[in-house]
Amino acid sequence: MYNILIGGAAGQGIDTTVTILERLLKKSGYYVYTTKDVMSRVRGGHNFSTIRFGDQAIYSHSNKLDGMIALNQETISEHRKKLNENGFILCDAKLQTEDAKAILLNMEEMAKELGDFRVSGSIAIGAILKLFGENLDYAKEVMSTTVKEAYIEINMKAISLGYHLVETRFPRKKGNFQDWMLLSGNSSIALGAIAAGLRFYSAYPMSPSTSIMEYLASKGTETNIVVEQAEDEIAAINMAIGASFAGARAMTATSGGGFSLMVEALGLSGIAEIPLVVANIQRPGPATGLPTRTEQSDLKFVISASQGEFPRMVIAIKDHRDAFYQTIRAFSLAEKYQIPVILLSDQYLADSTATVKPFPLDDFSMEPLPTISNIDAEDIEENYLRYRITEDGISPRRIPGETKAFVTADSDEHDEKGWITESAQMRIQMMDKRMRKLQNLQQELLEPLFLGAESCETLFIGWGSTYGPIREAVEILNQDDKGKYGALVFGDVFPLPTRELIKYSKTAKTLINVEQNATGQLAGLIREYTGIQCTQSILKYDGRQISAEEIVQQLQKGGR
Amino acid sequence: MAHYQTYETAWCPGCGNFSILRCLKTALEELGKDPTKVLIAAGIGQAAKTPQYISTNSFCGLHGRSLPAASAAKIANEELTVIVNTGDGDSYGEGGNHFIHTIRRNVDITHFVHDNQIYGLTKGQASPTTSEGHKTAVQTYGNRNTPLNPVLLAIASGAGFVARSFSGDPQHLTTIMKQAISYKGYALVDILQPCVSFNKINTYRYYKDRVYYLDEDHDPTDKMAAIQKSMEFDDHIPIGILYYEEKPDFHQKNPILSKGGPLYQKNCSKKDLEHLITEFI
Ligand SMILES: Cc1ncc(C[n+]2csc(CCOP(=O)(O)OP(=O)(O)O)c2C)c(N)n1
Ligand code: SF4
Ligand SMILES: [Mg+2]
Secondary structure, three states: OEEEEEEEEEOOOHHHHHHHHHHHHHHOOOEEEEEEEOOOOOOEEEEEEEEEEEOOOOOOOOOOEEEEEEOOHHHHHHHHHHEEEEEEEEEEHHHOOOOOOEEEEOHHHHHHHHOOHHHHHHHHHHHHHHHOOOOOOOHHHHHHHHOOHHHHHHHHHHHHHHHOOOOOOOOOOOOOOOOOEEEEHHHHHHHHHHHOOOOEEEEOOOOOOHHHHHHHHHHHHHHOOEEEEOOOHHHHHHHHHHHHHOOOOEEEEEOHHHHHHHHHHHHHHHHHOOOEEEEEEEOOOOOOOOOOOOOOOOHHHHHHOOOOOOOOEEEEOOOHHHHHHHHHHHHHHHHHHOOEEEEEEEHHHHHOEEEEOOOOOOOOOOOOOOOHHHOOHHHHOOOOOOOOOOOOOOOOOOOOOOOOOOOEEEOOOEOOOOOEOOOHHHHHHHHHHHHHHHHHHHHHOOOOEEEEOOOOOEEEEEEHHHHHHHHHHHHHHHHHOOOOEEEEEEOEEEOOOOHHHHHHHHHOOEEEEEEOOOOOHHHHHHHHHHOOOOOEEEEOOOOOOOOHHHHHHHHHHOOO | OOOOOEOOOOOOOOOHHHHHHHHHHHHHHHOOOOHHHEEEEEOOOOHHHHHHHEOOEEEEOOOOOHHHHHHHHHHHOOOOEEEEEEEHHHHHHHOHHHHHHHHHHOOOOEEEEEEOOOEOOOOOEOOOOOOOOOOOOOOOOOOOOOOOOHHHHHHHHOOOEEEEEEOOOHHHHHHHHHHHHHOOOOEEEEEEOOOOOOOOOOOHHHHHHHEEEOOOOOOOOOHHHHHHHHOOOOOOEEEEEEEEOOOOOHHHHOOOHHHOOOHHHOOOOHHHHHHHHHHOO
């Protein structure tokens, strides 16, 4: 497995270089995993990406580097210590570094000679391909999908120029992933939503959620999805609820700040029993926090957000593939139980790309909406009861305008018809009816994923995006101490599935929660619902995703 | 009015809301609207109870948030006639931001604001349209803030149908309501509505003495004239259509919706989805 870093200032074209390089490597058969570390600014600062590639599946990033493309001096000083013994620093000769690891190329000069200084990145790409023993077979194909027609030729010249400037240093590894997808976490959510039959998407731009809206908007016309940029997140969620009430599968996404504004409407979805999917792509808070960075600190917030009590479901996304399937599942649960379902992801997953097997479309089918053909006769007449009290708590949902039934929705407590009531008895009946939906939902919860050795002594506990780093950490640790380490990684976090947790906590001696927050929110939830106490925690809240190596190091230091 | 039957209300006897409800039913009847294809939406407040007292589809959402929900319901199903009946506080205060942007969006919905110049449900605090000097339990020295002019704001924001009417003139109100419902795009009718319990200043008599009909002399397609008329309020209050302009609505401007047919019945084919997946390979 190899790992290279591309670093420079904002505006230096890192993104394009990374996009071309990751696609080239994947085309050549590699499994590719790219992460982005960006500052919240449009020019200057220090941004970088790492591309990890190998012939086997890769689950997260790593801080050990085989090489770097340094577009400025800062990249070298910041990341040099991460280089392996035979690691290289590919940089422009103008940086004048005397570092023994440096491969100095006159890239900018050569680019100018070719006719456009901006193609220096492609010279670097050419050099990287050669260093790793690649050929130029896919260069044209990839270029033609990433740069404008007029620039293909000059970029091809640049790649070829760079290719002939260096010698191969690393043996080429032959993977079999050329026909897999290269997918970001947010694109995967968007694809899942399309597959689930999304018809209406409303949102207000907020990093790191915005790329979901951008993707859906770019594909809206061909997929029959209306995408509307709302005036604020309150409008965004109320629009999604209005569309869903009228029969269109609807979704909104945001980050913590926007979610804070959506809170009241979450309760509207709860009491009016209107299916709703909300994705919260977390970033560090409070308030504006670190806008372009990662954190998992909204768990306790989203499970209790909004006044009053109502059933809801919270699903944390574990990786890029999971994002697709959990989004589909979110739509299906929201509709089945007529509840809000919250998807929790974060900047790490949102902006990173992983190699994912193309989704087989025959694997799933969404339930059709309640159309006239699949409903009871009594529910299409004027005496239809939108909030009929039923055993499983689920009342018959109709689409307004489709039948003779008048469809109601009310944010006030209401009777079976949907009219305001203050009757104490009806209040209890309605509360009980809504909360009863949880009984069946509980049966459908997905237990956390278990990794490692069955009879482990040390059990890591995590949720969502720390899945990758935890998985790798367990593999590393079990190489030395076979059978000592295991992990449970939660996807469904609320309601909290407890069966596996109770089982493994009986035998494991040490329970360590690994979370990207300062207070150990999942550990708190586990304590509340099971009484099980984590004995140590590994917590990270600097806005950067924890790596497997850091987990191993922290463990050796005894956690915190 | 067999269709739009009446329910027992929670309004005070003498409240202007009764007349607005009656006019709404008459307007819908006279337009021949099928009640099962009508959706009345509202926020929270006294006015916002209107959907509870008429047999149509209804959406009683959150305080201030009816416009985004109603707009999206219309986007989801163009076959619904979507009408928002709600208060001045709901529309111009809590939902003020949505008011402006709903105008810009121009979804084909009708917005009837029961403007009693007060917060009724919460028992008499100043609303955005409460006049200056009006004393309330909160504005103890009299309201010091300049009242909002909703019709002027609507015209300035680009609304294509802006009207004012009076609950005490049911014939006028019904006519205006019918025109507003028939208008293709967002239509605002600011309805002067006495609140007998909490607004002792802007009474039935107060409005009756001040309102006058806009006649042929007023050209509602003349924006400058409309702006001028919309600034008349204190002693003489013009009622009727202040501004009228035909413009493409949200559905006409949207490439998916302009093809026609309810959005919620459309879909994305497996082939199209497969194509999207291959784009990532
Ligand atoms: C978020 C929120 N804030 C405050 C309230 C309390 N509240 C309910 S109605 C209302 C004002 C009603 O005034 P208006 O919209 O003019 O309606 P009216 O009762 O006068 O018809 C207020 C402040 C609420 N329900 N929700
Ligand atoms: S409080 Fe005012 S607005 Fe409300 S019902 Fe009574 S009179 Fe009408
Ligand atoms: Mg009012």
